[in-house]
Amino acid sequence: MDKDMTYDEYTQAVKTCILTDAGNCPVTSLLLMLQGKWKFQILYELCIKDPIRFGELRKNITGITNTMLTSSLRELERDGLVSRIQYNEIPPHVEYSLTKMGNDLLPIFYEMTKWGLRYIE
Amino acid sequence: MDKDMTYDEYTQAVKTCILTDAGNCPVTSLLLMLQGKWKFQILYELCIKDPIRFGELRKNITGITNTMLTSSLRELERDGLVSRIQYNEIPPHVEYSLTKMGNDLLPIFYEMTKWGLRYIE
DNA sequence: TCAAGTACGCAGAATATTCTTACATAGTAT
DNA sequence: ATACTATGTAAGAATATTCTGCGTACTTGA
Numbered sequence: 001m002d003k004d005m006t007y008d009e010y011t012q013a014v015k016t017c018i019l020t021d022a023g024n025c026p027v028t029s030l031l032l033m034l035q036g037k038w039k040f041q042i043l044y045e046l047c048i049k050d051p052i053r054f055g056e057l058r059k060n061i062t063g064i065t066n067t068m069l070t071s072s073l074r075e076l077e078r079d080g081l082v083s084r085i086q087y088n089e090i091p092p093h094v095e096y097s098l099t100k101m102g103n104d105l106l107p108i109f110y111e112m113t114k115w116g117l118r119y120i121e
Numbered sequence: 122m123d124k125d126m127t128y129d130e131y132t133q134a135v136k137t138c139i140l141t142d143a144g145n146c147p148v149t150s151l152l153l154m155l156q157g158k159w160k161f162q163i164l165y166e167l168c169i170k171d172p173i174r175f176g177e178l179r180k181n182i183t184g185i186t187n188t189m190l191t192s193s194l195r196e197l198e199r200d201g202l203v204s205r206i207q208y209n210e211i212p213p214h215v216e217y218s219l220t221k222m223g224n225d226l227l228p229i230f231y232e233m234t235k236w237g238l239r240y241i242e
Numbered sequence: 243t244c245a246a247g248t249a250c251g252c253a254g255a256a257t258a259t260t261c262t263t264a265c266a267t268a269g270t271a272t
Numbered sequence: 273a274t275a276c277t278a279t280g281t282a283a284g285a286a287t288a289t290t291c292t293g294c295g296t297a298c299t300t301g302a
Binding site: 025030031115119 | 147155156229230237
Binding site: 213 | 259260261262267268269270
């Protein structure tokens, strides 16, 4: 069904769903959550390996600093996309994973990937 | 077909398509294009009315200034999402519309809307 | 005893983004 | 002459984001 939607139908669906009032627009809210230099890369790493540890994320995402990784993860956690489990073993460590909400972003990323492969480069 | 994809299949599709190399990742490139306080609102107005004039955009998007509207439109144009046609009549005016590339973002916005309606508020 | 690993936190500097305010242009109406 | 319209530009201030470098607390292994 989704597959067969025309652009007019998409336009109609988006128009009727989205509230122009910026504060309550679901798309704007989501874009805000994904804003920031490292957010998507973190979510991507979580798609590849879930759960994943702090140190592994830092190793895989070249260029990110402790500070930015910590604060990005905090924001993703606050927004409900990522969950954090702390293990008070020896040595202590922390595992991050996608919540249901975070996992449900996959269809969006999939559409973005299709678009990107078509138009980028 | 898309409709029946499982999350595992989505994950697989995203994993195999996206290049980890940040510079070439299509999703990262797209997210960069949509970054900025006003980008999505401008695209939204263009979904509702296409073509649309500069002054009308400014009127509909509460709070935006000339400077930000101009620079956002310039960036959207540079990125190939929006096109600009100047009419040298009296008084002169300018019309903006979505390019094919910009229009093809609709399925993404549609998925974002579905996600947003499910999880925001 | 000492370095190394884990998972951070913090303060200040640097950089990027956005906002404010004023001005430009060109014809038309008053 | 002056104001008005539409579509911008420019310069500097304010704000937000990111980076740099250092510190913490704990434990293991050499």
